[in-house]
Amino acid sequence: MKRYSAFAIAREGLRQHTGWERAWASPEPKSSYDVIIVGAGGHGLATAYYLGKNFGITNVAILEKGWLGGGNTGRNTTIIRSNYLQDSSAAIYEKARSLYETMSQDLNYNVMFSPRGVMMLAQTQHEIRGYQRTAHANALQGVSTEFIGPEQVKKLVPIINIDGPRYPVLGALWQPRGGTARHDAVAWGYARACSDMGMHVIQKCEVTGIRREGDKVVGVDTNRGAIDCNKLGVVVAGHSGQLADMAGFRLPLESVALQALVSEPIKPCMDVVVMANTVHGYMSQSDKGEMVIGGGTDSFNNFTQRGSFHHIEETVRALVETFPMISRLKMLRQWGGIVDVTGDRSPILSKTPVDGMFVNCGWGTGGFKAIPGSGWGFAELIAKGDSPLCDEFSMFRFREGKFIDESVAAGVAH
Amino acid sequence: MSEPVSALGGVTWADGIAQIAEIGPQGMITLRGDFDDPEFRVAVKNAVGLDMPGQRAVQMSGENTLCWMSPDELLVLCPYGDVAAMLAALTSALAGHHALAVNVSDARAVFRVTGPYAREIMAKLTPADLAPDAFKTGMFRRTRMAQVPAAFFLRETDSFEIVCFRSVAQYMFDLLKTAAQPGSEVGYF
Amino acid sequence: MSTRLAKGGRFLDKGKPVTFTFNGKRLKGYEGDTLASALLANGQVMVGRSFKYHRPRGIVASGAEEPNALMNHGAGGTFEPNQRATTTELYDGLQAGSQNHWPNLEFDVGAINAGFSRFLTAGFYYKMFIHPRPLWKHVYEPFIRQSAGLGKAPKEQDADTYEHFNVNVDVLVIGGGIAGLQAALAAGKSGAKVLVIEQTAHWGGRAMVDEPLAEGRIGGAPVDKFVEETRAALEKMPNVSMRLRLMGAGVYDHGYVLGYERLTDHAPTAAGPRHRLWRIRAKRIVTATGAIERPLSFAGNDVPGVMLASAVRDYVVNFGVSVGDRVVVVTNNDSAYLTAIAMKKAGLEVPCILDARPEGGGALMQAAQDLGIPVETGKAIAKVKGTRRVTGVAICVQAGEGAVLKEIACDAVAMSGGWSPVVHLWSHCGGKLTWDTGHAHFRPDVDNPPRDDAGEAFVIPVGTANGAMHIALALEDAEMSGRAAAKAAGHKPKPVATPDVTSPQEAAMEPVWLMPQGAPYELRMKAWLDFQNDVKVSDVQLAAQEGFESVEHAKRYTTLGMATDQGKLSNINGLAILSDALGQPIPQTGTTTFRPPYTPISMGAIAGEARGAVFQPIRRTPMQAWHDAHGADWEPVGHWRRPYAYPRSSESVHDAVMREVKNTRQALGLLDASTLGKIIVKGPDAGRFLDMMYTNMMSTLKVGKCRYGLMCSENGFLTDDGVVARIDEDTWLCHTTSGGADSVHGHMEEWLQTEWWDWKVYTANVTEQYAQIAVVGPNARKVLEKLGGMDVSKEALGFMEWKEGEIAGIPARAFRISFSGELSYEIAVPASQGLAFWEALMEAGAEFGAMPYGTEALHIMRAEKGFIMIGDETDGTVIPQDLGLHWALSKKKDDYLGKRAQERSHMADPTRWKLVGLETVDGAVLPDGAYAVAEGTNANGQRNVQGRVTSTYHSPTLDRGIAMGLVLHGPDRMGEVIEFPGVDGKTYKAKIVDPVFYDKDGEKQNV
Amino acid sequence: MLILHCPYCGVDADETELHAGGEAHVKRYGPGSSDAEFESYLFVRENPKGVHFERWRHANGCGKWFHAARCTSTLEVFGTYSAQTTEPPQEIKDKISAKRPGWSWREFA
Secondary structure, eight states: OOOOOHHHHHHHHTTTTTTOOOSSOOOOOOSEEEEEEEOOSHHHHHHHHHHHHHHOOOOEEEEOSSOTTOSGGGTSOOEEOOOOSSHHHHHHHHHHHHHHHTHHHHHTSOOOOBOOOEEEEEOSHHHHHHHHHHHHHHHHHTOOOEEEOHHHHHHHOTTOOTTOSSSOOOEEEEETTOEEOOHHHHHHHHHHHHHHTTOEEEOSOOEEEEEEETTEEEEEEETTEEEEEEEEEEOOTTOHHHHHHHHTOOOSEEEEEEEEEEEOOBSOOOOSEEEETTTTEEEEEOTTSOEEEEEEEEEEEOOSSOOOHHHHHHHHHHHHHHSGGGGGSEEEEEEEEEEEEETTSOOEEEEOSSBTEEEEEOOTTOOGGGHHHHHHHHHHHHHHSOOTTTGGGOTTHHHHTOOOOOTTTOSSOO | OOOOOOTTSSOEEOSSSSEEEEEOOOEEEEEESOTTOHHHHHHHHHHHSSOOOOTTBEEEETTEEEEEEETTEEEEEEOGGGHHHHHHHHHHHTTTSSOEEEEOGGGEEEEEEESTTHHHHHHTTOOSOOOTTTSOTTBEEEEEETTEEEEEEEEETTEEEEEEEGGGHHHHHHHHHHHTOTTOOOOOO | OOEEOSSOOTTOEEEEEEEEEETTEEEEEEETOBHHHHHHHTTOOEEEEOSSSOOEEEOOOSSTTOSSOEEEESOGGGOEEEEEGGGOBOOTTOEEEEOSOSBOSSSBGGGHHHHTTTTOOTTHHHHSSOSSTHHIIIIIHHHHHHHSOOBOOOOSOOOOOEEEEEEEEEEEEEOOBHHHHHHHHHHHTTTOOEEEEOSSSOSBTTHHHHHHHHTOEETTBOHHHHHHHHHHHHHHOTTEEEESSEEEEEEETTTEEEEEEESSTTOTTSSSOSEEEEEEEEEEEEEOOOEEEOOOOOBTTTSTTEEEHHHHHHHHHHHOEESOSBEEEEESSTTHHHHHHHHHHTTOBOOOEEEOSTTOOSHHHHHHHHTTOOEEETEEEEEEEOSSSOOEEEEEETTSSOOOOEEEEOSEEEEEOOEEEOOHHHHHTTOOEEEETTTTEEEEOTTSOOBOTTSSBOEEEOGGGGTOOSHHHHHHHHHHHHHHHHHHTTOOOOOOOOOOEEOOOOOOOOOOSSSSTTOOHHHHTTBEEETTTTEEHHHHHHHHHTTOOSHHHHHHHHTTTOSTTTTTTTHHHHHHHHHHHHTSOHHHHOOOOOOSOSSOEEHHHHHTTOSGGGSSOOBOOTTHHHHHHTTOEEEEETTEEEEEEOOOTTOOHHHHHHHHHHHHHHSEEEEEOTTSEEEEEESTTHHHHHHHHBSSOOTTOOTTBEEEEEEEOTTSOEEEEEEEEEEETTEEEEEEOTTTHHHHHHHHHHHHHHTOTTSOOEEEEOGGGEEEEEEESTTHHHHHHHHOSSOOSTTTSOTTBEEEEEETTEEEEEEOOOSSSSSEEEEEEEGGGHHHHHHHHHHHHGGGTEEEOOHHHHHHHHHHTTOOOTTTTOSSSOOGGGGTOGGGSOSSOSOOTTTTGGGSHHHHOTTSEEEEEEEETTSOOOOTTOEEEEEEEOTTSOEEEEEEEEEEEEETTTTEEEEEEEEETGGGGTTOEEEEEOTTSOEEEEEEEOSOOSOTTOTGGGO | OOEEEOTTTOOEEEGGGOEEEEESSOOOOOTTOOHHHHHHHHTOOOOOSSEEEEEEEOTTTTOOEEEEEEETTTOOEEEEEESSOSSOOHHHHHHHHHHSTTOOBTTBO
16 A cells, blocks of 8 residues: 655655555455455444454455445544543543544544544533533543633633523533544545455445354345355444344344534634533534534434434524524534434444344444444454453343443433 | 412513513313213313313303313313312312312413414414414414423414413513514514 | 626616625625625626635626635624625625635735645545644644635624524425426416415526527517516415515425525614524425536636626626626537627627537527627637636637637636536435436436325426426426426316417537546646635546545545535536546436535524523523522523522622521521422322332322332333322322423323323323422421411321411411421412412511522432432432332332332342442542542453442531442441542542431421 | 324324324333343334334323324324324224335234
């Protein structure tokens, strides 16, 4: 693989860019692989990448029914944070956040990770207590956060209205090393690196069946023929239930629509990510200058990638109150994605009743920030059969009543 | 005993495109029971002096109004002073029947929006279809007004009567004033 | 030089000159102008800088598709960035400024980027700035952010107001051109309820400009006559409404449409809201949204002065403005000839028309030639001369590689690459597209329409929006579809005669995606696709070369079509280039997804009325005003607001809380408890029902008695608690937590309606019927006795009993319950007399030291007594067993909501943390939410923990810190000291103790 | 933005008047049930891409719960019906069969 660098750009600039190679190959599927990953979104590609990087497993195919990174990886609001309350969440999200720090260098692909800081506003006494609790937990989890006062909030976010008539800002949980990244680049960077390791990233290849011998998985049927494998990792947010059906088991999941929107681009006016959970909205400014805005999910099952407009109204309403200056900005574009949500709104990274088959799903509205940590842990689970990062996220926890409930700390997810 | 005070003490406003008034105190009784039970219907008729309203309908005559809230719930509007007596009458008439009659006069606030633009003001706040051919006198609608549940009917043409919870009376009043701000005529209905 | 013509300008009221400013310069225009036409009239062609290279940018279009002419508009509370000059109606005093340059429009430092454009290709950012790591955050990113973005950020609070409006119609017609009007007429005549909306301030659309130039006639008369007659006919119909300046912004499921009405943008001093967001429910939606002309891709097509041919003639006909004195027209279809004709008729020079088609055009070409305009067929533009303004064009053969035949001096270029139907609204809700080879455009695939709740097609495209590119076809299509829409909406339409139409037939267009066809790299890297985002032909080709083959990949990699015009001009041209690079037909490449809104709409309009006082409802108790008047410090509890404390002047909130606790314990405290939920549950099966709702046994409660009850979710977790009183044989009154009333009532109704529907139970939420006041403290009985009317003696009203009667002449229900451990009564009176009763208590209580107390004092007192608080000791993960509340879990019942869940292995796990009291060794206050550490770390390197603080206070009663917490094996570890590291760096040592800190035997409440 | 017909008050209710209540016809398992049964009762859901049966409440309206048969991939509504039933009425099933031949959902088809 030709490395990306200022020199390469200069060289290509002088020869009409004829020298740039394909970012990833587009091979025909082989008849068999050691591991097949279904789903070439961020989580699937990261899983493949760490299978190769950490365990030397490179005879891997990543099958994608559409175009890589075309699911929620390319539809989210790109927030990266790890200020979670429960140990198991904090562990995997902080692992992810720390991997984001060096991702551009690891992948030789600028994913524009921007550790600009993430703050979650406390606007009620109850939220103050909740976030102080999170701050204490984070300190013991090795996650660097602090609870800051209203003045400091105002200093970090001059455009915020800290003494709104309804919910004055009483403080915030501040994670200085949280931030954002360029979502597409994360998928592209991983795909390029996987391809470089000799893995097969196969787009427009839809899995239509899962083949088992007894309790063991032996391969998949696809619209491009049957493909054998020893191990199968399913990482298909939104459609995990369908894949589980093919394998003959069920998952505690429901798929709902999550929406987001962007404003027209303006000159820089907000340097950090702000989340206001009491009023249900969050906002950051992209490097392009757009205000990137998200809120809550629809509450009914929906596979259309279209949400209901009243959620957009609620979110914008909340943010106009929090940031009065956006009232005269315009909504440029709104869109929706399908997220799958579990009974405790925490993800599933788990073995399944089918030997050799693993699932990574249920990230709900918070998946992007977890991509590298999820890939790291899930690769370990597939390669070794267990992983400390994944242990608590077993699909069997619902039977035992052993939930991982983050709603304690945060009302809206993202 | 002291005089009952309505949520906003009968405040009025007329600086916009319609007249807005909080009315009351208004006597109100929530009545739940089996509409198909003839004895229930008789009991209601005798106590309130009105026939049972049909689905989503309202019966008005004299000082009493009878509103259809759901297939097993009615709302009686009557003079505040009559509530105790009417409640007693209902309770005794329905003795032995599975029914519930409870005084909710103080749990609610009532507003009146009057004027040629009343419909438009309402249509700014509720998803219910308020076209003149779709919502007429004699109809009763429970729905949402902006962010709170509410119910309303036409007391007469161009005069809406709105019932909401007492605790959000101030919000409802501010909401109606906002929707009736000068220059906000839509000119649609 | 662009300028105002002596004649023409059908939109202008020349009797009404207006003054406006651009970059501080005072300029003149007329009422009826757009900002764009007025700028052109003043010779201002260059109006901004591009996003990436900061290249000079001029007005390209005359409508919503404009990518370049974006302005900082207004000032102060009405300042707004990115206002599209072509859709901004001019008004007196308008202030506009160009964007994205420093120090000024003419000289922009950012323009150095252009010098590096050779290197700044698609994907540049992904390949660059990788090392050294810290530089991205501190150097590269800040620089990129500064040079990106467009308009300035507003600084002040928005001075305007906004609102929503909900309507239901049978047929919504979007677009007020001839097709829209004809469709509306056909639907309207059937009696259907029709709403016609038009985004501009004028009816008639494109045909009003084009047909007169083409000498087209409808019903033997000029088009404007037809438009006026149809409009008048529609105005007369009572079932039809017509609105201008109302744009169809988005189509959503089940016939939901967002309409964006701009009420005062053109008249900022008018009263009323600025924008109105229409929420329209339509049985059928007719999209008569017209078509948008495509640019041509030739080198230098982004130089100010290069415009869409249609825009050039719009400015002449509608605004009496010429964009230049010598305009070269370049096209691949007949429509651009109209521009040449318009210019010529306006007395301007058209040195030549370049028609890329070897055979040229049809009747219109003839007409142009008859006017003496030279036409060169098979020719193309090799390159545009000029930087900040067109100075000329170099001509070449379209079929070649750009060898220059000659150069022509000109000051403007009118280009036409063909027409694309506006399919956005058709596509928002899933309508598919089909490729029309004849016109080289995507049009709605009527066999794959968006479907409504009945599974039927609910959007019907008509006219040019449906690919009916000739006026005669458009009118027929509109008439048919208007009827179809009315029929589908349940009406019986009769055919409406479509007037006969005469308008010249156009010769076939020829797709031209690159000009010239064989343009070498040096030309392709100067041929713009996306003017605002600086995406060029070479960028899309590079994306394909690097494997970004999916149209979504190419879009995201190059940012093609991601600018504020969302690719209205660039998408099809970009697709064609991508398809060509991939060697596949355009339909196989497909399009990116169309998402709402059609053009950007204000956040203010979306928020609507919900701002300031009505941002969200605030629920108020009958005593709210009194609390306010007495200095209450508020705490939001759900949508309620409760006094946190009543600090007196010169008293801190903390001191106030301490005083309130002391006073209540020593004398008399009054609490507004009206927010507590109150739900009546009545019926023969009410007891049985409550036994399922609560973990306790409620059916055995005696009439006149009260019992504290717990509610769990079916998943086992503790969700609510409160005192239940039995009113009579088949009636119970259930108290819930503040803000819990609605959810608990809903929870009860859900079970009654969906699971136990045969049980005879009625519920009623009577929370707001009563004002409830807690009268607490040693003097509680005294004050009630003084008010008189009810015997509240120990004998007459024992602990956990209630009775009804009158106090101070007000009907009252008194509950002898205590959440503070003191002698305590909760008195419920009618809300309408709540304030009177409260004031009576304050007055009568004065001699007994009556003081109000707030929620924090309440919390402290309950904590001193070891009572749990929902939301503090519980957080959705805690079960009653964790809190030592086994006594409240009835053993006699074989079922209650949550019972089965609590039998699951993890819930029965002995290692679950259990509730205990915590007493700091040094009397300090434990930090809120602190965790107790255990030895070592877990597999993920996190410090092991063994418990956490659930509530913590300074107890004025005991004058020390007290806390409750959940601790591993806590109840078995009494006396043990554990450590809580605080985020303040200190480590707090606390002893595990019994959670009841005060009056363990409950003597005080039983007096 | 859904519209659902409330079978109790007859209103074609806008989504903002409604509250979604999740999957329909879920059998309650209480004490005495197996862990697997209880898990399936609380957590395991059909979540189909296609025909689905669900519970809704006309919350900002008559307050009644009802059932809806809806397609989750097109949002088409096949019908709404009483909450006081343990299975979809035949006419609704027939209507679905007409539009989605061969459909099945749990034990229903």
